[in-house]
Amino acid sequence: MDHLVAVFVYHGRDGANPNGGLISDSAGNLYGVTEYGGTYNYGTVYKLTPQTGGGYSETALYNFTGQSDGGLPTGRLVFDSAGNLYGGTYYGGTPDCEYNSGCGVLYELSPGTGESGPRR
Numbered sequence: 001m002d003h004l005v006a007v008f009v010y011h012g013r014d015g016a017n018p019n020g021g022l023i024s025d026s027a028g029n030l031y032g033v034t035e036y037g038g039t040y041n042y043g044t045v046y047k048l049t050p051q052t053g054g055g056y057s058e059t060a061l062y063n064f065t066g067q068s069d070g071g072l073p074t075g076r077l078v079f080d081s082a083g084n085l086y087g088g089t090y091y092g093g094t095p096d097c098e099y100n101s102g103c104g105v106l107y108e109l110s111p112g113t114g115e116s117g118p119r120r
Contacts (some may be wrong), residue, residue, distance in 0.1 A: 001025050004008060004075060007048070007055060008048055008055075008056050008058055009039060010034065011116055012015055012036075012037045013037065013038070013039075013083045014038070014044070014046075014050060014060060015034030015035065015036070015037040015038050015043070015044040015046055015060065016035070016036040017032055017035040017036045017037070018032055018033070018034045018035075018087075018112050019032075019033065019034070019074060019075075019080075020032060020033050020073075020074060020075045020076045020077070020087075021076045022048075022076050023076065024080065024081070025083075025108065027049050027054070028049070029047050029048065029049050029050070029105035030048040031045070031046070031047050031048075031061075031073070031077055032045075032046060032048075032071070032077065033045055033051075033059070033075075033084060033087060034045070034046065035072050035073065035074060035076065035090075038060060038062050038063040039060075039063035040052040040063075040064065040066060040071075042063075042064040042065060042066035042071030042072060042091065042092070043061050043063075043064045043071060043072050043073045043089070044060045044061070044064065044073075045060070045062040045073065045077070045085060045087065045109055046058055046060050046062045047061055048062060049120065057079075060087075061109060062109055064089065066091060066092050067092055067115065068092065068093065068094070068105075069090040069107065070080030070088075070089030070091060070092035070093055070102070070104055070105035070107060071089055071090075071091040072089055072091040072092075073087055073088065073089045074088060074089065074090050075087060075088055077116055080098070082110075082111075083110075083111045084108050084109065084111070085108070085109040086106065086107065086108055086109075086120075087106070088104060088106050088107070089103070089104045089105050089108055090104050092095045092104060092105060092114070093105040108115065
C-alpha cells in the first residue's frame with residue numbers, strides 16, 4: 001500500500017494525540033481515545049461515524065476532567081456484550097497514591113449515558 005488518506009483531522013477542542021488504536025462496531029463506527037484535548041484538555045473517548053460519500057464525522061463520547069474520572073486515556077478500548085466501552089487512564093483517580101496527580105483509573109462508558117467513571 002502506498003496511498004494514505006486522512007479520514008479525520010483533530011483540532012484540539014475535539015481531541016489531540018489519538019492513541020491505542022481503533023475498535024469498530026457492527027455498524028462500521030470506529031471508537032478510540034485521544035490522550036489530550038477535549039473540553040478539559042485531559043483527553044476524550046470518541047466515535048467516528050462513516051458518512052455517505054466518504055469520510056467520517058466525529059462525536060466526543062466523553063471528555064475527561066483529570067479528576068476522579070481520570071485523564072490522559074491510553075491503550076485500546078474494549079466492548080462488552082452490552083455495548084459498554086472499557087479503558088484506562090494514565091492520570092487522575094485518587095491522589096492517595098504515591099504520585100500527586102493520581103495513579104489513573106479503569107473506566108466504563110455506557111451507551112447513551114455520557115457518564116464515565118471508575119467502577120468499584
